[in-house]
Amino acid sequence: xxxxxxxxLLTPEGLRLLDSLPPYTxxxxxxxxxxxxxxxxxxxxxxxxxTQARLREKARAKFxxxxxxxxxxxxxxxxxxxxxVAALHAGRFRDAGAQRVADLGxxxxxxxxxxxxxxxxxxxxxxxxxxxxxxxxxxxxFPDAEVVLGSAEQQPxxxxxxxxxxxxxxxxxxxxxxxxxxxxxxxxxxxxxxGLAERxxxxxxxxxxxxxxxxxxxxxxxxxxxxxxxxxxGLWFGSLARDGIRRSALVLSRDGAAELSAxxxxxxxxxxxxxxxxxxxxxxxxxxxxxxxxxxRAGAGMLSEGIAYLTSDAPLAxxxxxxxxxxxxxxxxxxxxxxxxxxxxxxTLEIKKRGTDVDPAALRKRLGLRGNRTATLVxxxxxxxxxxxxxxxxxx
Numbered sequence: 001x002x003x004x005x006x007x008x009l010l011t012p013e014g015l016r017l018l019d020s021l022p023p024y025t026x027x028x029x030x031x032x033x034x035x036x037x038x039x040x041x042x043x044x045x046x047x048x049x050x051t052q053a054r055l056r057e058k059a060r061a062k063f064x065x066x067x068x069x070x071x072x073x074x075x076x077x078x079x080x081x082x083x084x085v086a087a088l089h090a091g092r093f094r095d096a097g098a099q100r101v102a103d104l105g106x107x108x109x110x111x112x113x114x115x116x117x118x119x120x121x122x123x124x125x126x127x128x129x130x131x132x133x134x135x136x137x138x139x140x141x142f143p144d145a146e147v148v149l150g151s152a153e154q155q156p157x158x159x160x161x162x163x164x165x166x167x168x169x170x171x172x173x174x175x176x177x178x179x180x181x182x183x184x185x186x187x188x189x190x191x192x193x194x195g196l197a198e199r200x201x202x203x204x205x206x207x208x209x210x211x212x213x214x215x216x217x218x219x220x221x222x223x224x225x226x227x228x229x230x231x232x233x234g235l236w237f238g239s240l241a242r243d244g245i246r247r248s249a250l251v252l253s254r255d256g257a258a259e260l261s262a263x264x265x266x267x268x269x270x271x272x273x274x275x276x277x278x279x280x281x282x283x284x285x286x287x288x289x290x291x292x293x294x295x296x297r298a299g300a301g302m303l304s305e306g307i308a309y310l311t312s313d314a315p316l317a318x319x320x321x322x323x324x325x326x327x328x329x330x331x332x333x334x335x336x337x338x339x340x341x342x343x344x345x346x347x348t349l350e351i352k353k354r355g356t357d358v359d360p361a362a363l364r365k366r367l368g369l370r371g372n373r374t375a376t377l378v379x380x381x382x383x384x385x386x387x388x389x390x391x392x393x394x395x396x
Contacts (some may be wrong), residue, residue: 001048001051001073001074001130002130003129003130003133004044005044005047005048005051006130006133006134008042008044008045008048009045009048009049009052010133013045014048014049017036017041017045017049018049018052018053021049021050021053023057024050024053024054024056024057032050033046033047033050036049036050052071052072055072055073055074055077056068056070056072058072058077059072059077059080061082062077062081062082062083062110063080063082063083063110064083066083070108070137070138071108071134071137071138072108073108073130073131073134075131076107076108076131076134077108079107079166079168079169080108080110081110081111081114081166081205081232082226083110083113083114084226084252085226085231085232085252086110086111086113086114087114087117088250089111089114089115089164089203089205089234090111090114090115090117090118090120091118092203092236092240093115093118093120093162093164093203093240094118096162096201096238096239096240097239098161098162098201099121100120100159100160100161100162101115101120101121101122101123101160101161101162101163101164102122102124102125102155102157102160102162102163103115103122103123103124103164103165103166104125104152104155104164104165104188105125105126105127105152105165105166105168105187105188106124106125106126106135106147106166107126107131107135107168108131108134108135108138109124109134109135109138109139109145109147110138111164111166111205112124112135112139112145113138113139113142113145115164116139116142116144116145117142119144121144121145122139122142122144122145122146123146123148123155123157123160124139124145124146124148125147125148125151125152126147126148126150127149127150127151127152127187129149132147132148132149135147151188152165152187152188152192153188153189153192157200160200161200161201162200162201162202162203162239163196163197163200163201163202163203164202164203164204164205165188165193165196165202165203165204165205166204166205167186167187167188167189167190167193167205167206168187169186169206169207183210183211183214190214197216197219197235197237197238200238201237201238201239201240202236202237202238202240203234203235203236203237203240204234204235204236204237205233205234206232206233206234206235207233208223208224208230208231208232208233208283208284208287209233209287210233212289215235216235216237218237218241219235219236219237219241219246220235220236220237220241220242220245220246220248221234221235221246221247221248221288222234222235222236222248222249222250222288223248223249223250223283223284223285223287223288224250224252224284225249225251225252225282225283226252227252227253228253228282228283229283230282230283230287233287242261245262245263246262246263246264247261247262247264247265247266247288247289247290248260248262248288249261249282249284249285249287249288249290249320250284251282251319251320258319258320260285260288260290260293260320261290262290262293265288265290266289266290266291266292266293266296268292268295268302268305268306269291269292269295269296269300269310270301270302271301271302271303271304271305271383272300272301272302272311273311273383274303274311274326274329274382274383274387275300275301275311275312275313275314275326276313276314276326277311277312277313277314277315277316277323277324277325277326278303278309278310278311278323278324278326278378278389279298279300279309279310279311279312279316279321279322279323279324280308280309280321280322280323280324280352281294281308281309281310281320281321282320282322285320285321286308291310294310294320295310297318298310298316298318298321299314300312303380303382303383304355304380304381304382304383304384305384306355307354307355307380307381308354309354309378309380315394322393323393323394324376324378324389324391324392325392325393325394326389326391327390327392328389328390329387329389329390330377330388330389330390332379332386332387332388334363334367337388338366338367338368341367341369341371341375341377342368342369342370342371344371344373344375344390345370345371345372345373346369346371346373346374346375347369347370347371347372347373347374348369348373348374348375349364349367349369349374349375349376349377350375350376350377351363351364351376351377351379352376352377352378352379353378353379353380354379354380354381355380355381356379356380356381358379375390375392376391376392376393377389377390377391378391
């Protein structure tokens with residue numbers, strides 16, 4: 001979206017037309033274009049509202065029904081915090097007693113929106129003109145939310161008692177962008193963010209794969225997964241960090257929220273012999289290095305040193321892991337495995353792997369599966385040796 005497209009959209013005609021559209025459906029775009037053009041709407045406006053309708057539909061995964069009253073850019077939506085997660089961020093500022101929060105690099109304003117909804121004043125700063133205009137629209141319902149076009153590094157913080165930053169981790173632009181892999185290239189920079197944290201309560205949202213060696217000693221690091229998808233790592237400083245917690249895995253699902261936390265990385269559990277069950281920890285638990293903490297609670301051991309699978313003699317009913325019942329130990333060599341699966345009539349195969357250099361899609365093709373049975377295969381190491389385990393999910 002460029003400034004001209006946004007200007008067309010932010011007119012009474014544009015907004016009325018956008019809100020009048022039925023829910024966006026893939027494949028129906030050409031029919032909608034023709035219908036809107038026959039109704040006399042300019043081609044440029046039709047393109048703008050249909051693009052926005054498509055983004056709103058995509059945004060439902062992050063914003064639910066609120067997406068229908070928001071505006072988006074493709075790049076902004078890619079990095080925007082899910083509203084459910086943003087609400088948890090906002091709760092930290094409320095619990096810390098913050099009165100006015102600076103959201104430096106606010107993007108579309110999702111985190112600022114969640115903070116403002118709690119009655120906390122917000123100074124939202126965004127350097128991209130189009131994105132700042134979209135954030136202004138999204139925050140218009142909150143009189144104590146101010147959007148400023150400018151640089152996070154140069155923004156005065158008078159009257160601000162806490163800061164939130166979601167550094168841009170993609171190349172500049174509002175359309176298709178590419179991911180930045182070096183923290184030094186983020187905007188604002190990591191050094192700037194950590195410098196602010198030395199003088200103000202600060203929250204910093206980063207990708208879940210952020211280099212752990214760069215995490216400051218005094219920060220609380222929390223990895224968050226939503227419906228099994230690892231979505232972010234948050235660093236919290238000062239009064240926004242909780243006493244005694246430096247590592248946390250927050251798991252959000254349809255059933256609610258569950259958290260596993262510790263004062264530091266937990267050491268891995270001891271390797272034990274293969275039990276009747278295999279457990280796959282949630283990605284947030286793995287990234288937070290709390291597998292040992294989970295193993296201790298579950299009475300489980302490591303399947304093999306350095307492999308993020310646990311095993312026990314009993315199923316594990318936990319939001320922090322998926323349990324599988326081990327049905328058989330199959331031959332690990334590909335020709336023997338192929339024969340074994342054919343003998344069992346397996347035609348549809350889910351392949352999970354850890355600790356082995358296998359491309360599941362390529363292997364599945366080479367296996368030439370035939371049959372009407374569906375199965376799950378785990379390729380991994382057990383006590384250091386390569387194994388193929390035929391398993392089934394344990395439903396909780």
